[in-house]
Amino acid sequence: MSDIALVENIGEYEGKTVTVQGWVADKTDKGKLQFLRVRDGTGVIQATLFQKTAPVEAFELAKRIPQESSVRVTGEVRKEPRAPGGFELSVTDMQAVQLARDEYPITPKEHGIEFLMHNRHLWLRSSRQHAILRIRATIIKAIRDYLDNNGFMLLDTPILTPAAVEGTTTLFQTDFYGEPAFLTQSGQLYNEANAMAFGKVYCFGPTFRAEKSKTRRHLSEFWMVEPEWAFGTLDDYMRVAEGMVSYIAQTVLELRKTELQVLERDTSLLEKVAAPFPRISYDDAVKIIREKGDPNFKWGDDFGAPDETLISEQFDRPVFVHHYPTEMKAFYMAPDPDRPEVCLSADLLAPEGYGEIIGGGQRSADLEYLEAQLVKHNLPREPYEWYLDLRKYGSVPHCGFGLGIERTVAWICKLDHVRETIPFARMMDKMYP
């Protein structure tokens, strides 16, 4: 038997006979010539069968094989500029592993989004989804590499938790041996404990929010990477975050050219994503909105999606908005010592209308302030007792941030909606498949 080759590396086998194992994505019947497009998970290759030269059984099989049947195709690798990918397999043998039993639901024609999401388990096989999810994997690896190479240590935080991190309105409640428990909204509070023990840490895992609205950027289950470090300040956070986001963009540009082409992504905009990123205060962001959007925008209100778009349109790369009103943000944010009505927080807004992809800031290191904040935010003290301990035993200034993977993928790939950025999206109206 000939060597098994991956389509991704097929160029290395030019002139040799190899076997590709995969699925028939599509085919064209030209009578004496059969073209199959065979997909193996790493790419798609054209397999060509001539009636004159291919074995009779293989040729007959190619003629009648249903879409998405699984196959082993053997042939010589040839340069073929007209074939997608630049190479084709000139087939000398072919076997079906399984003939698809029914007509494949996703045909090459256009389908509506409802139908495609209902068939997500099959839709994942399409070239567009393939490109998006390979970029997702590359983004995740770039993040891990960046943090690992910059002295951050990966430490996992729990998913079942007794307390809220980001407000109580989006908690998913579950039962923990008869006690109420919540699916984590963020690993941050545990990260803070880890940072006091290990210095520079990060967690990376699924996080959950019962978002009661259907928007193009909210999922009920999403993945977040959260670095946290002792002795870090608001400025330190912005420096690490802009370094990481620039590294993500540059890595995808370098390693995922083909996928960006499949998505028809304008890469000139991604090329501009390099540190330093502009920084503007919440106050200045409000001025922009009043000038160019809503003249009555009230200081202290949160930005809506159109406001974020307006702000980010003023810049050619991601922009930090810092010093948000303290009232607007989570209980743990450190107030600015010179102006306590604003806090040492910042969000990173992505360009091209993608809005917030990172939230973070400097945490309050002050025990009494945090005790008062728990009361103010109507949070019970008991589940946070351990968190308050961190301010009793060697409390230090520290900072951290959370980057949402799906929103980052949506921006890098320029997608309309986050539902395509994760293999199986969970949203308010979506639990199947």
Ligand code: 4AD
């Ligand atoms: O701004 P958020 O709520 O910040 C935190 O959770 C902090 N505790 C993080 C930290 O400092 N360690 O969420 C952070 C990011 C957002 O900027 C966004 O990218 C993403 O998480 N995010 C969501 N992504 C998809 N669907 C949702 N429902 C999301 N909610 C937040």
Ligand code: MG
């Ligand atoms: Mg936020």
